[in-house]
Amino acid sequence: MPNLPAKAVVLLSGGMDSATTAALARQQGFAVHALSIRYGQRHEVELAAAHHVARSLGVAGHVVQTIDLRAFGGSALTAELEVPKNGAAVLGARASGSTSAVPITYVPARNTIFLALALAYAEVLGSADIFIGVSAVDYSGYPDCRPAFIEAFQHLARLATRAGVEGAPITIHGPLIHLSKAETIRLAGRLGVDLALTHSCYDPTPDGLACGACDSCRLRRKGFAEAGLPDPARYAT
Amino acid sequence: MPNLPAKAVVLLSGGMDSATTAALARQQGFAVHALSIRYGQRHEVELAAAHHVARSLGVAGHVVQTIDLRAFGGSALTAELEVPKNGAAVLGARASGSTSAVPITYVPARNTIFLALALAYAEVLGSADIFIGVSAVDYSGYPDCRPAFIEAFQHLARLATRAGVEGAPITIHGPLIHLSKAETIRLAGRLGVDLALTHSCYDPTPDGLACGACDSCRLRRKGFAEAGLPDPARYAT
Secondary structure (H helix, E strand, O other), X not given: OOOOOOEEEEEOOOOHHHHHHHHHHHHOOOEEEXXXXXXXXXXXXXXXXXXXXXXXXXXXXXXXXXXXXXXXOOOOOOOOOOOOEOOOOHHHHHHOOOOOOOOOOOOOOHHHHHHHHHHHHHHHHOOOEEEOOOOOOOOOOOHHHOHHHHHHHHHHHHHHOHHHHOOOOOEEEOOOOXXXXXXXXXXXXXXXXXXXXXOOOOOOOOOOOEOOOEHHXXXXXXXXXXXXXXXXXXXXX | OOOOOOEEEEEOOOOHHHHHHHHHHHHOOOEEEEEEEEOOOOOOHHHHHHHHHHHHHOOOEEEEEEOOHHHOOOOOOOOXXXXXXXXXXXXXXXXXXXXXXXXXXXXXXXXXXXXXXXHHHHHHHOOOEEEXXXXXXXXXXXXXXXXXXXXXXXXXXXXXXXXXXXXXXXXXXXXXXXXXXXXXXXXXXXXXXXXXXXXXXXXXXXXXXXOOOEHHHHHHHHHHHHHXXXXXXXXXX
């Protein structure tokens, strides 16, 4: 019997972090099954980026799952609110030193939902490994990007699944969790990830240019500046 | 300022357990916001039952969220497989005394996904209370119906959310978890729940009659028999 590679489910948003995470999973010998979520985000162009990233990595599979978080409302990313620009949200929250300042771009329970869907996909595939590209360093202050959250989800996954019941516990991998954006960008370079294919902006122009001013654009630009590398993204400003 | 009741999100499938759970939440003084999930189940008639139950309880709100678990495949409830009849799944699993025998009607990560969606809805509503009608007594052997699973999700919810970060932790209520089906049926009677509105069958006829033979029908019939009460469901056999 041929020695088939183990399967991993990788949450792939189309941004730099998830693209780098998918490349890491591949480097570790996993057959990568990418999962992208259409959740009513304004920046749906990132799903096209996810498609290009998945193809460039030669993934074993790519499923796009659709949910409608708009039915619940309540976030700038999914509702008809203005995306904060020029650091109104993230820099204000971080400069204050408060751990409770969560920016309004936070999507309720997003990573909980995404990991739950990844868990379902992993169970069906017979995969015991889920990868998510969260970072607790250069992030936007969301509670569901922290190591304790990842550990709690792993504990849940081991109780929630047939695999867990039958003794093959699922592992949640967050390989970027302690990396800064600049470190992730350098890692992507070493892994050969084409970051020109990735999309980060929360509020792109109709032509698909990045706004350059939202939290996500600011974190990306700061990361490239710190890494001393040119950012291949096309910006409106 | 009027003293508004606290809001609770109640997962409402349209079955007996979730209807009774919703009535309990209402009795405890919560404004009930029901959440039903259309997930590609064959027994979609249960969503119509959820609507009737929600209306009869006078809920404050009812959202139906759609996800497509069929994209992942892998379950008799969502894929085109035969639903086991006459105890082929559940009775075999339970009779063997094995804790690892999970029936094929198990939907991967279903309660994890449902609670994740409920968590998002609760965050948007400003609710700190989520109710789910799982029971670890007369159940079908699914791993995500056990007390340890509910506790693990509550721990996750407190780490995953803005409310948790800001010190108002979310509670996951599973008030039926230690009740048998017969005990739930008696409780429903005391609470005035009209169980004729509920739907349990995994494989109803085109006319909406319960099959009478799937795991869910068998558990329901056994519960009414043990409770010494007539079952208002209409059965094909």
